[in-house]
Amino acid sequence: MAFELPALPFAKDALGDHMSAETLDYHHGKHHNAYVQKTNGMLDNHEHDLSGAKLSEVIKHAADKGEKGLFNNSAQIWNHTFFWHGLAPEGSTKPSEKLQSMIDSDFGSTDKLLDALSTESANHFASGWGWLILNNGKLEVTSLHDADSPVAHGMTPLFTVDVWEHAYYIDYRNARPDYLKSVLHNIVNWDFVSQNLDGNGVARADQDG
Structure with missing residues (x-):
């Protein structure tokens, strides 16, 4: 069965x-889909039998074996899926009581958290992803280059924002900071972020192969 x-x-x-x-x-329809198609094509001709492997397992295999092409494309399937789940119509969600308490403790306020994530993501050189992760029980902001993914590093992801240029060029041209401000302060799916405090975020963007 191929990835979809x-x-x-x-x-x-x-x-x-x-x-x-x-x-x-x-x-979604072209960039994300291209990663799906390229991953499936690589697996069709792969020297190892990865049929039936989960997407997360393919990502870890490719990272371990240094298979850069397979890693980049499979990780981008997962990264994008996680990204879409982290978005929601404006005003439709808010942090859970537990998440809000952690935000206030670790960053001072929701706006300060979003400003930290925006700054990290805006200053990230070239393509990549801004991440909110859970690290030893604390909220932490970081970023990863190109297609790199928390799946390959054992991180606990809570939310991500795409800073590849194709994520914002149609709506914001080259103004990455404007894109980040608009997305982060208006359409974060806080229900999804709150849910991922259980440590199962990787599974929520996974799929069977």
Whole structure:
């Protein structure tokens, strides 16, 4: 069974001006789908039998074996799936009591957390991903380059924001900070972030092969 392009968890016009339907047509329908197709093509001709392996298992295998092409494409399937789940229509969610308490303790306020994630992501050189992770019981902001993924490092992911140029160029041209401010302060799916405090975030963007 081949990997598939997961459906968006919201309508393409549900995110309004923060992320347009046109962006989603290209970002999800073309870029994300291309990673799916390339991964499946590589697995069809792979020297190891990875049939039936979960996406997360393929990512870890490729990382361990130094198979850069397979890693980049399979990790991007997972990264994008996790990213889509982390978005929701404006005003539709808010942090759980547990998450809000952790945010206030570790960052001082939700706005300060979002500003930290925005700064980290805006200053990330070239392509990559900004991440909110859980590290030893504390919230932590970090970023990873290109297709690199928490799946390969045993991290506990809570939320991610895509800072590849194709994520924002249609709506914001080259203004990455404007994109980050708009997305992070308006369309974060806090229900998803809160849910991932249980440590099962990797599984929520995984799929069977």
